[in-house]
Amino acid sequence: MKLDTRLLAETPEGIAILLRPAGVVPRGLAYSLDFFIRFLAFGVAAMFLARLKGVGTGLMLVTYFGLEWIYPIVFELLPGAATPGKRAMGLLVMMDTGLPVTPSASVTRNLLRVADFMPLMFAFGMASMLLRRDFKRLGDIVAGTLVVHAEQVRLAGALPEAQPLAPRVPLTRAQQVAILHLAGRARRLTSERLDELATLADNALPPPDYAPGGTSPAPIRPGPRLIAVAQWLMGQR
C-alpha cells in the first residue's frame, strides 16, 4: 500500500474519504495550458485596447496584473474549483480535509506560487512535489490545499447477470472477497483472460455440468462459473 498515492481524509462521522492527489506531470501540463490561455487572452485584450491610447495602455497593464494574480483565484473559487487548464486535465483544488477550497486558502496558495517558482522554473515547487506523498507544492503546504484528480478511476463495476451457483466448499471471507472483486472486473476482461484467472479458484467453484436437483447445469467454462458463484455470494438464490 506504500506505493499507492491515495490519501484518506477522515470526516467527523468517522469514515474516510479517498482523495487522489495529482502529480507533477498533470499539474505541469495544466499550468502550461493555463499559461497559453492567459497569453491568448492578453493578446486579444491588447489588440482591442491598443486603439484606446492612454486608457488602453493602463487597462492593458491592469489586465496583465489580473491574468497573473487574479485569474487562478477566481477560477478556483467558482463551483468547478479549477482553472481551465486544470479542468482540461481533470484536476481540481480542495482543502486537504476533502472540503471545498476557502477564499483565504486559494489566495494564499496562489500568492505563494512565487516562492515555488524560486530560484528558477518552479524548482522549489517541483522538489517539494516530488519529495512528498501528497504532491503538495509550498503554496499548498501553507494553505492546506490539495490538487486532486476529480474523477476516481473505477476498475470494478456491477456484476454481470447469471444463474447463481453455490460454491463447492464453504469459503473464507478473503476468498469471497477475491471472487466478488474478480467478478466485478469481468466486464473489463476478455472472456479468455477471465477463464484463465477463474481457473485459480477452480477448487472452490462447482464442477462443470453440476446440476443439483434438476436445475440447469453449471457452465463449462470457469469464468461464467465464477460469476455464478459471485452472484450466489451476493445473495441471489
Add this chain to the structure above:
Amino acid sequence: MAMTPRQFEARYEPAWLELERGLNALDAGRRRRKIRPAETGANELPTGARVAQLYRQCCEHLALARERAYPVHLVARLETLTARAHQRIYRRHDVGLAAFRHLVLYKAPAAVRALRWHLLVATLVFVLPTVVVGVATWLDPHFVLTVVDARQVHDFDGMYGQQAGERLGRTSGDDWTMFGFYIMNNVGIAFRCFAAGLALGVGSLFMVGYNGLLAGAVAGFLVTRGDSERFFSFVVTHSAFELTAIVLSGAAGLKLGHAMLAPGRLTRTQALMRAARETSPVVFCFTVMLFVAAGIEAFWSSAAWIAPGVKYAVGGCCWALVLAYLGLQGKGHDAAVLEARAR
C-alpha cells in the same frame, strides 16, 4: 446469517436515493434555479436537517459495507455519495456580503494589530535605511550613486526636478497608463514581498529594506537639489496607503518566516498553516490599500496644478485615516474576533 449485499442494497437504497435528491435540490438552489418536484422524480424534497440525518446514515452504511467487504461497486457508490454530501454539509457558509463587511470592519484591522511586533520590525527595517541613506545623501549628494546608478538619478530629476512639467512623478505616460503600471508593479511587489517571507522571513525584510533604501536616496537627493516641495507634495497623499501597505506585506511575510523558525508547540507545517490563516486578512488589507494608492498616485499626486498646501492637508488627512483605521477600528472587539478565528 449475515445480510447479503443484495439485501443490504434493497433495504437501504431508498435512503441513498433520497439523499441524492436532497443534494441535487441543494445544488440547484445554490444556482438560484427553481426546481420543480417533477424534475427530481419525487413529490417531497428532503430538508436540510433531513439531508444531514441521511448523510449520517449513509456514513454508517459505508462503514458497514467496507467492514463486510461488500462488492467494490457498492462501496464505490456509497463513497461517492458520502463524499459529495460531506462537501455540501461542511462547506463554509460564511461567504457573502455580511462576511465581507465583517472582514473590512473587524477582521482586517484586528489581524493587523495582532501582528504588532512584526509590524514594528518591518517598520524599523523600512525607516532606518530611509533615514540613514537620506541623511547621507543630504550631507554628500554623491552618496546617492552608491545606492542607485546615474540613469536612475537622471530619471528622478526628470520626475520631480526643475524640468518636470505638468505631471509629477513620471517621465512619460498619461494618468491611465500610470494607473495600470502602479497596479501591476506595486501590487506585484507587495505579493512577492509577502511570499518571500517563506525564506525564513529574510526575503520580506530584504525587500522592505531595499524599498526604504530607494526612498531615502530619492528624498535625500531631491532635497539637496532644492526640489523638496515638488517631491514631498507628490508623495504625501499616496504614501499613506503605499508605504503602509509595503510595511504590512513585509510584516505578514515576516510572520510566515517566524512561524517556520519558531513553530512553538506545533509542527512547522501546522505553524505555517496557522500563520497563513492569520495573515490572510492582512493580505486583503494591503492589496486594497495599494489599489487605492495607485488611483491617488496616478490622478491626484501627479497633478502639478494643485497647490502643495492642499496636497499636504489632504495627505495629512489620509495618513490620519489609515493609521486610525488600522489602530482603532473595532478595537473593542479584537478578543472576540481573534478567538472566532482560532476556532
